[in-house]
Amino acid sequence: MKSTTKIQLSLMMFLEFFIWGGWFVTMGTYLTQTLGTDGAETALAYSSQSWGAIIAPFIIGLIADRFFNAERILGVLHLIGAGLMYQLYNAPDFDAFLPYVMGYMIAYMPTLALVNSVSFNQMTDPAKQFSFIRVFGTIGWIVAGLAISYVFLWDSADQIAEGALKNTFLMTGVASAFLGLFSFTLPKTPPKVSKDEKIKIGDIIGLDALKLLKDRNFLVFFLASILICIPLAFYYQHANQFLTEINVEGATGKMTIGQASEVFFMLLLPFFFKRFGFKNTILVGMLAWAVRYLLFAYGDSGELAFMLIVGIALHGICYDFFFVSGQIYTDSKAGERYKSAAQGLITLATYGVGMLVGFWVAGKITDHYLVSENVHDWRSIWTAPAIFAAGVMVLFALVFKSEKIEYKS
Incomplete structure (x- = not known):
């Protein structure tokens, strides 16, 4: 694998998990202390991850694996995600927040499989090469958390009281927009299945x-x-x-x-x-x-x-x-x-x-x-x-x- 390809895939993986770690960790705090949700409402927002996980295989199996290059779908989904993140940033209450977070996770969860597909498609020995690429995802998650606490201080008591955690959605929205555009420069990963081949839901x-x-x-x-x-x-x-x-x-x-x-x-x-x-x-x-x-x-x-x-x-x-x-x-x-x-x-x-x-x-x-x-x-x-x-x-x-x-x- 070329060194430029390694850099591309590493940056892709870094941004993929920077985005997830940049808002998902603190969402419970934001919802309860800024939007005033109770435990049931907070649970409903977090259940968006589960609904995204349930729907993701259909997006991958019925669309990504049959009709379009994986890197292009990755780009489109992250651009959609950027728009939804901006709506979460602007949501005035939980009723406005919930449909956007549901929509976002339905768009985001399939990208977890897509970044793996793009990575594996470039590797001659995935068993040895993938761990090096994947670790940048963990680094991305860590950097997002450190930035929130020690660079922007959004999770300090006084900043939380002022609603500063809403900025996490803006931060990850910008990162999502960048990854969406960047995805179109990634190595081509064509569909795995012929569009004419029959596929069962099972x-x-x-x-x-x-x-x-x-x-x-x-x-x-x-x-x-x-x-x-x-x-x-x-x-x-x-x-x-x-x-x-x-x-x-x-x-x-x-x-x-x-x-x-x-x-x-x-x-x-x-x-x-x-x-x-x-x-x-x-x-x-x-x-x-x-x-x-x-x-x-x-x-x-x-x-x-x-x-x-x-x-x-x-x-x-x-x-x-x-x-x-x-x-x-x-x-x-x-x-x-x-x-x-x-x-x-x-x-x-x-x-x-x-x-x-x-x-x-x-x-x-x-x-x-x-x-x-x-x-x-x-x-x-x-x-x-x-x-x-x-x-x-x-x-x-x-x-x-x-x-x-x-x-x-």
């Missing part, structure tokens, strides 16, 4: 992989993946709101520690996977979710602030040891025939169904423990997903039978 959403559920172990893993997304939703939806509400300075910047740990534990995963096996690896990931939420429940912004930092830093174990090892497990169980369908089915089940339920549950519980305006009983709120994650871990430990899975790095 192929798009991975229904062929349902045959794998006849395997008892895979069925247990599949159900556990959906269930663990319920406590996962609490973090995405309420972590930034929680940290800012208890007066943690530079909350968004501190949350980037989670992305840094994700890179570190991704490097550690092959060793752990080979040494302790799939079952133990995924159990550690589940345990990390429970421990993280207990640290949030009993930590504070004073002397116990280190507990919050440790909880954030556990993100690498939480995500890599469960979701990445789960992708490896799915790949090994599916084989060549159902490989793509199985990954699509797991994505639909987790980011679609699991997190959709999780956002709703998180909103209901947060509303239940509202003490006064913008003051919550966070200890009780975080205890709920901690207990749930621990329960899923125990059930998985008892029901899933150990089996040897090869890790292909």
